[in-house]
Amino acid sequence: MATAVALAAGVTAATAAPAHHAPKHGKQSKHVLLISVDGMHQSDLEWYVAHHPASTLAKLTHRGAEYTQAATSNPSDSDPGGTALMTGGNPKTTGIYYDVEYSHTTDQPGAPCIPGKPATGGDVIYDSPDDALAKVPDFLNPSNGTYPSFDENGSVYPGDVDKNPAAIMRLRNNASSFNASTFPVDPATCRPIMPWDYVGDNSMFQVIHRAGLRTAWSDKHAVYLSFNGPGSNGKSIDDFFGPEIDSQAVEPNGVPYPQDDDWAHIDAATKQYDNYKVQAILNEIDGKGHSGTTRTGTPAIFGMNFQTVSVAQKSRSTSANLIKNADGSYTPSVPQAGGYQRVGGQLVPGPVLSSALDYVDAQLGRMESQLRKDGLARSTTVIVTAKHGQSPQDPNKLVTVKDGPIVDAVNAAWAKTHPNNTKLIVAGTNDDLWQSYLSDRSQAAADFVKSYLWNHTAQGLTVNKQPVTLQHSGLTQIWAGAASAKFFGVPTSNGHYPDVFGKVREGVVYAGPTKLAEHGGMNPGDQHVLMLVDGPGIRHGVNNTPVETTQVAPTVLSVLGLSPNELTAVRAEGTKVLPGL
Structure with a gap:
């Protein structure tokens, strides 16, 4: 708590207050399913709906509210972008500017520290190098180096050797997933600052959890336990599932992908990786924990991020699919072009990106089907947006x-x-x-x-x-x-x-010539993302009012009947509920 006070003055008092319900208006939801399709632009949505009028995305636009002028945080990196979704705050109040950043108010990890002495400044890295097992030998060729472990803390795979990737569903993320010695140090206490205590605003998970409702989230790194919020001790997300995307990609039969890379650089592997998080969502819709082994009840707030589109946008050439052979082995499909291409003078998704959008649409369809099967479709609001976009879209500008x-x-x-x-x-x-x-x-x-x-x-x-x-x-x-x-x-x-x-x-x-695009900046491709909201009492329509992804958190609280003013960022920045709901 001392860290939370030092780095996020005012948050502790706010998070200790009792939760208040918002004035009831229209129909309220019992559940909110939040999906971030990382990298997906509003233009991608428009193209996909036009070419796939019977798709799940098209149905969402026809039933719900579509915001055509949605913008991410700035910088638009994954960490500030995800934190914006969960807190309603921009970097000026969250203090989150990037997943690999620096702060003049902390001490360097591992450096000598005397409690109470002025801060010397230090790296603030909340990323896969912070995993408890950040160096696992390459399974295919140990001389090539190391990867972080798929399960971060070594709780799933004996000896850290991943021979059954589907077993990752048993992963339980908590403080044991981290090597805290790599975290920035609080100069007041000389103790490492846990990811949730570095955030300057409380999160919607804290407000919802404090109201006695269940919470869950799935993401690409364990360090996104930061979404628990300051002073939470990492316990306001009841069910967090974060298999490490920077770990070595392994086919379903336990054989490493022949490309010998991680889950984020082979789009076929990224789809396999995202499938585990999709299964977690399906289990949670069915009233179970993410592993599907315990009955917990469907969370009030839950969701995940998709990486498949982002990887397809950035890759020059990659395998889009994994083909299962008659003997039970697998073969990645022939690599195809990633990113966008010109067809008839129009800039459209190339073959890998088009396949990635098909994949995401199919998974959203599975989630909607499960909601209907479990009788939750009429009591669940679905929000589909993106932490960040990707730039440039036109490869000729790269x-x-x-x-x-x-x-x-x-x-x-x-x-x-x-x-x-x-x-x-x-x-x-x-x-x-x-x-x-x-x-x-x-x-x-x-x-x-x-x-x-x-x-x-x-x-x-x-x-x-x-x-x-x-x-x-x-x-x-x-x-x-x-x-x-x-x-x-x-x-x-x-x-x-x-x-x-x-x-x-x-x-x-700023990279080597291996990428087609990146995110983090403030050009339109970085920030102009999709925003769809569909649920009980949500009026159908296209809204051209400029909105920000920070408005997701207060909107989630509002549709659950909780007060958006419980969020410190809402009070500090004046973040509003999405208009027209």
Whole structure:
């Protein structure tokens, strides 16, 4: 609790208050099923419905409310995007800017710490390297290195060798899933900060759990137990299921995929991976825990994220399906083109992405069928949206740039006049945005980085891997120091925001030439996502009012008959329930 007080002032008192019910209006739901189709744009929805008029997605648009101008958080990375869905807050109140970030208000993991001394600053990494078993030898070729364990804490597979991936349904995520020594350290106590205590706002799971209702969620990393919210001790999500997507992909018969990669880089494997989370949802609809072995009752709030579309959007070429052979073995299908392509002058999903959308639609159909079978269709609100989009959609706009040489050049230029500080940029993750954390937090240092980036000419590669020169390091706008704090709406004393923040030219991705797209930035492809709501009393219609994914959390509480004002982000940011409901 001391950590929650130190990092999220005001949240503890709010989360300790009794839950209040919202004024009843129209029909209320007993359950909310929330689905994040990571990467899916509003344009993807429109294309799919037009070409598949009998699909589940088409039926949802015909029955429910469709919001055509929905935007994600900014930055639009998975962690701030997912946290926005669960809390109703943007990074300025949640304090979550990326899944791999830095904070000037914490100490570095493993560094000497004296309680009460000023913070030295440190990495804030809530990702698969934090798994209790982050280094499991490659099953196919141990000399190739390691992967994190599929079950994070080694509770499912003896010796960590995954020979039956379906057994992952027995996974139970909790604090034992983590190696807490990798977490940022609270300088007040010198203790690691658990993922849920780093979040600056309480979550809808806390409000719903405190009201005596059951909660559940399935996601791609155990660290998304952060959605439990500060001061929860990780216990406001009653049933969390987070098989590690960065682990080695293994076919259903226990044989590693011949591509020797993780679940997030082979779309056939990603579908198999998502299937486990889909099964968890089906079990929960049926009134059981995610494993299907215990009867618990259907949660009031539950759901999952799909990764299949995101992987299909980013992959240049990948197998879309896994073919079962007569002898019981499996063969990944012949790799096809990922991303989007031009057909008749129109930009449309390519073969792998089209297959991924078919897959997601079919799984949504299975969930709807299970709701009807269990008599829950008339008491369940279904929300389909996305934590983030993906940019660029047009592959001809893609330019990949290696950011490492740029960072090194900035540091070298600074060191010429500051020989005692040879590393000005100490941290930052640049996907299709730029963010740097500085060892010198003066405005002069921030302005130095901004000036260097703006006057630097970067070298990149087009989608066809042809060299191209980019002005301004590939950026179109840069906020530095106080301007960055103002951009995010926080005081300069707030230590979580990046000291230098930049918007890229559409299509620029700071990576090697292996990807077609990325997320995290603020171009339309990053942020313009689908938003569908269907359930009891929801009026059908197309709503063109601009909305944000932060509005999901207060909407969930409202349709369950709970007060959105129980969320600290709602009170701090004025986040509204989705209009027209």
